Amino acid sequence: MKLIGPFKQIVTLANLSLRGKLSDEQLEIITDGGILIDQDKIFKVGNFNILQSENQNAQIEEIKGEQIALPAFTDSHTHICFGGNRANDFAMRNAGKTYLEIAESGGGIWSSVQHTRNASEDELLKTLLERIDILVSLGITTIEVKSGYGLDVKNELKMLHIIKKAQSQTVATLVPTCLSAHLKPRDFDGDNKAYLDYILNEILPKVKEENLSQRVDIFIEKSAFQPEESKEFLLKTKDLGFEITVHADQFTAGSSRIAVEVGARSADHLEATIDEDIKFLAESDTVATALPGASLGLGEKFTPARKLLDAGAILAIASDWNPGSAPMGNLITQASILATYEKLTTAEVLAGITFRSAFALGLEDRGRLENGFKADFVTFKTDNFQNVLYNQGSLKAEHIYINGNLIES
Secondary structure: OOEEEEEEEEEOOOOOOOOOOOOOOOOOOOEEEEEEEEEOOOEEEEEEEHHHHHOOOOEEOOOOOOOOOEEEEEEEOOOOHHHHHOOHHHHHHOOOHHHHHHHHHHOHHHHHHHHHHHHHHHHHHHHHHHHHHHHHHOOOEEEEEEEOOOOHHHHHHHHHHHHHHHHHOOOOEEEEEEEOOOOOOOOOOOOOHHHHHHHHHHHHHHHHOOOOEEEEEEEEEOEEEHHHHHHHHHHHHHHHEEEEEEEOOOOOOOOOHHHHOOOEEEEEEOOOOOHHHEHHHHHHHEEEEOOOOHHHHOOOOOOOOHHHHHHOEEEEEEOOOOOOOOOOOOOOHHHHHHHHHOOOOOHHHHHHHHHHHHHOOOOOOOOOOOOOOOOOOOEEEEOOOHHHHOOOOOOOOOOOOOEEOOOOO
16 A cells, blocks of 8 residues: 555546536635555545555655646647648638638648658657657646547558557557548548448458457538538447547537437537537537647637536546647646636546546546545646636646656656
């Protein structure tokens, strides 16, 4: 046993609902607290002195100065395995160029595909690990990582192999997702249906055979794949034994409904979601994932997070870190800004970046500080947990623990 503390405050997130709105009065806040760990799991959270007297043989790991502890964060939607960058896209977009104009000038997703294909495996691994380290330093210990910048057998498998190799070199949990259906590549000889069949027949069998991913994603949008062909693809993917998630309602409404109909684990983006589909999402177990980084990067409206929560949906918040529309990568900054515009309580934001976002990845063993949960937590040098969101990302994490072990920065 190991006892870590004392903490000025421990915010456990215990007993909070998986779905719907939350008030800050529901937060369990333990003052002068300690976290008792048995191997890699939390055994008990409570008053430090009482835990110490009850567990006199426990190894003490003393926390110096005033610090608060929160469950470590989960970023359930990222594209951090990529080559090159798209700073020119950002500059052109801010200068008034349209998505189509940027794509025609050599930018857009296809630009990232070309850079990623041309990058060596060593280069992609190095930059991926650097981005993982940045996220871990922010207190994010579970990270979804998509492919989707390869878009053929060779390069999609290359990306997924690199993500798998990165997992062997980090203590963070990586959740790989196959996003071969990001868009139809320009060099593919055939229509959308032919490309989706190519994914089903050529890419996914190898992904399954080599155990590279258990999850498949698709971008449903006018510029990518259309609703009916996407629905057919998702059902076939599900028949192959994959869990599914969807890029939904980013610019056009309707695809979140498809996500619910096919039983997707999550529907991500939702900036264009209409009221009737909010109700549809709220009555399902499909997680509604807000990606405020994309709204900030594109100058688009935010996901209607307040309406989703009020309707009873499961709301997660993720960074969408990618080289084009969401280059920031700072989940805390994004979530704090989303809270300001959508009037989210601190409890709702913390739930959205911990146990609710972990649920979006099918992980129900983390995101709360209570008995039996994975001992991943983050500390901040402050006397009040509210300062984490109040400072909108400028208050940096002090210590990060994974499986109960302090991660050296």
